[in-house]
Amino acid sequence: MKPIYITTTVLSTALFLSSCAEKPKENVAVEAVPKIETFEVRKEKLSTELMMPAELVGFQQVDLYAKVASFVKELKVDIGAQVKKGQLLVVLDAxxxxxxxxxxxxxxxxxxxxxxxxxxxxxxxxxxxxxxxxxxxxxxxxxxxxxxxxxxxxxxxxxxxxxxxxxxxYLQIRAPFDGVVASRNVNLGAYVGPSGKGSELPLFTIQEQRKLRLSVLVPEQYAGYLSVGDEMHFTVRSVLGRTFSAKIARKSGALDTKLRSEKVEMDVSNSANILLPGMVAEVMLLLNAKDSTYVVPKSAVVTSSEGIFVVAVENNKTVRTKVQKGREFKDKIEIFGPFTAKTMLVKSASEEIKDGTELK
Missing domain, CATH: 1.10.287 (Helix Hairpins)
Structure with missing residues (x-):
């Protein structure tokens, strides 16, 4: 009886070890904790550039009409002529x-x-x-x-x-200032006057071209960054490879009711007559902030149906804070909101980060 007992015990032990070896090990899932990067908001003076179309016009321009019903007796100048102030342009007969x-x-x-x-x-x-x-x-x-x-x-x-x-x-019409005869719309013997067909077109158009005005309409959100005396640069398509500069001489101080933009004018010296009135220019407006503002990465600002907000951190918990966006430049953006110099924001914010999310 004793040998039989030993054999049975050995077989049972072998079967138990075999079943243990065949049972696969279970994988234990480890929950991944998302990494949230934060940064401290700071103020900067952001400088951006804005390319806008503009128009060159004569510094002075006037259309000359006949005040008295009369006929053209003599024409002293023609289109393209350089005239001096007080120079006789046309003699009328009445x-x-x-x-x-x-x-x-x-x-x-x-x-x-x-x-x-x-x-x-x-x-x-x-x-x-x-x-x-x-x-x-x-x-x-x-x-x-x-x-x-x-x-x-x-x-x-x-x-x-x-x-x-x-x-x-009034039968002798003279030039009101030094300039160029830009257009002529009459011939000898033509009837001119204050009424009728003779008044439809001006006799002459005189432009001052030694000095030009560069007029640009600046959108409302950018008008406040420009001041009288700021230097700007512009180019024209007809003069390739050359950049011109001019300083802001005047601002209208009011917004156009249709375009919601402010008219800004720059005085351009044109002594070499390279530029002509009527040319379209591309002007580079330098928008320099007058005061420091909060500047953050674009990834920190979320635009959703609920509004524009950033995710701030208070007591190690996230808090959505509504902001207003300002200018954008490359990967940075101006924001305006209730911040202090020590406010912490989430660098890569998204709508998935809810209020009260605890940071670990």
């Missing part, structure tokens, strides 16, 4: 106005004679009235009234004569 001047001059001489006579009569009566009983007071008053009335008529005649003289002066 026979009716010349006749009016002659008539006004005749009335003036006539009224001068009438006034001279009435004034002389009044003076004689005044001297005679000094002898008591020679001239009645009524006669003296009537003579004085007649003299005053004739004097008023004389002044009216002088005003009428000067008016016709002024109208005749």
């Amino acid at each position: 026979p009716e106005t010349s006749s009016q001047l002659t008539a006004a001059e005749s009335r003036l001489h006539s009224q001068q004679s009438v006034y001279t006579a009435s004034n002389s009569t009044y003076n004689r009566l005044l001297e005679t009235s000094k002898v008591e009983g020679t001239i009645s007071s009524n006669d003296l008053e009537q003579a004085e009234a007649r003299k005053n009335a004739d004097f008023a008529q004389l002044q009216a005649a002088k005003a009428s004569y000067r008016e016709v003289q002024t109208m005749l002066g």
Whole structure:
């Protein structure tokens, strides 16, 4: 009986070891803890650039019209001519106005004679009235009234004569400033005037081209970064490979109601006549922040249906904080919100990070 017991025990032990060897080991899953990187928000002075289309126009430009109904008698200049201030450009002919001047001059001489006579009569009566009983007071008053009335008529005649003289002066049209004749719309003998077909187009258009204006419409959100005196750079397509510079000379100080933009003008020296009015330019606006602002990586700002926010860290827990976005430059962006110099933000924020997420 003893040998049989030993054999049974050995077989049982072998079977147990075999079953243990065949049973596979179970893998224990280890929960991965997500890594959340944070940073301390800081202020910077962000400088960005904005490329905007602009237009070059003459520093001064005027359209010249005829004030008197007349005909073109002489043309002194043509398109492209360089003119000086006060230079005669065109001579007009208006026979009716010349006749009016002659008539006004005749009335003036006539009224001068009438006034001279009435004034002389009044003076004689005044001297005679000094002898008591020679001239009645009524006669003296009537003579004085007649003299005053004739004097008023004389002044009216002088005003009428000067008016016709002024109208005749409009028959000679002169250049109001130094510039270039940009356009001419009349020929010899053409009828011109303040009304009718003769007034549809200007006689001449004069432009000052030695100095130009560069006009650009700056969107509302960027207008506050520009100041008078800031230097800007621009290029034009007709002059390739060259960059021009100009300083901001004036700002409109108001927004256009349609485009919601502010008009900014720069004065451009053009003594070499390289640039022409009407050219389209590409101007590079340098937007330099006047004060330091909070600048963060773009990955820290989340734009969702709930709004624009960043994920701040308070007491080792996440808190969504709504912000306003400013300018963007490369991988950085301006934000405005309730921050301090020691506020910690999540660098790679997303909508999946909920409020109250504990950082480990």
